[in-house]
Amino acid sequence: MTKAPLLVRLDSAHAAIATLVTLSTEKVDFIVKWNPRRADIPTRASEVFAHGKTVKQDKKGRVAIMTETVERSYKDENDEEKTIKLRRVLRATQRNFEKDGTPLLIPDVEIEGWWTNLNVAKDKVIELYKGHALCEQYHSELKTDMNLERLPSGKFATNDLVMCCAGLAYNILRAVGQVGLMGKKQARRAKQRRRIKTVMQDLIYFAGRFIRHAHGLTLRFSCHANDQAQAFSKTYERFAYG
Numbered sequence: 001m002t003k004a005p006l007l008v009r010l011d012s013a014h015a016a017i018a019t020l021v022t023l024s025t026e027k028v029d030f031i032v033k034w035n036p037r038r039a040d041i042p043t044r045a046s047e048v049f050a051h052g053k054t055v056k057q058d059k060k061g062r063v064a065i066m067t068e069t070v071e072r073s074y075k076d077e078n079d080e081e082k083t084i085k086l087r088r089v090l091r092a093t094q095r096n097f098e099k100d101g102t103p104l105l106i107p108d109v110e111i112e113g114w115w116t117n118l119n120v121a122k123d124k125v126i127e128l129y130k131g132h133a134l135c136e137q138y139h140s141e142l143k144t145d146m147n148l149e150r151l152p153s154g155k156f157a158t159n160d161l162v163m164c165c166a167g168l169a170y171n172i173l174r175a176v177g178q179v180g181l182m183g184k185k186q187a188r189r190a191k192q193r194r195r196i197k198t199v200m201q202d203l204i205y206f207a208g209r210f211i212r213h214a215h216g217l218t219l220r221f222s223c224h225a226n227d228q229a230q231a232f233s234k235t236y237e238r239f240a241y242g
Helices: 017-025 041-051 122-129 131-145 156-180 196-204 226-241
Strands: 007-010 029-033 053-058 061-075 081-097 103-116 208-213 216-221
Touching (some): 007 122, 007 131, 041 061, 041 081, 081 122, 122 131, 196 226
Antiparallel strands (some): 081 103
C-alpha cells in the first residue's frame, strides 16, 4: 500500500494474544486497547499510583500513568509453547466527585491499558490512540447518515456492490461538503469538516426549481435559502469549471 510507516489501532475486542503475536511479527507499529476483564482493578490502580508518574492531581481526583513489560505465553502453529514480551502502558484514574459536582463517599477508580510496540513516551502512546475515536466518527457517518448499518442482501456480491456505490457516494459528498460548506463566509460556525448528514441537508435536500426562459434553463432557489444557494453555486462553479 505504502512505504510510509503504518500504525494499527485496535480496540479491546482485538486484544487476544494471537492478534498481538501476529502484529508483532508484521512490519507495522500497533496500539491495541487492553481488556482488563480479569484484572483486580483496585490493586492494579494502586500499583500505577505507587510506581507510575502522576500527571494530574487536585481535589477532584488524580491520574497516573506507567509502562511495564509483560511476558505472555502462546502456542504456535505446531502447538508448541512459546513466550513473547509485550509493552503495556497503564493509566489509572481516581475521581472524588461526580460530573455534577456531587462528592463520592467512595472514590471511583478506573484503569485503562494499551499494548504497543512503539518506543515513544507513555503519554504519546495514549495520545496516538485517541485518533481511533476520530476514525469511529467516520464509520458512524457511513453507517447512520448513509443508512448502511445493515446490508440489504444475504449474498456477498450484492453487498459488495452496495458498499462500492456507498464508498463512491461518500467520497463525493465529502468533497462537496469540503468545497461548499467550508470557509469564513459560512453561516455555520467554523469546523475542519462537515458530517455527511449536514451536507445532505444543506446541499441535497433543500428545494429548487428549474425555469425555462428565453430558450435557457435556470435553477432558482427560495429567497429563504440564501446561504444554501451560495454554497450550491460555489460547489457548482468549483466542479464545473475547475
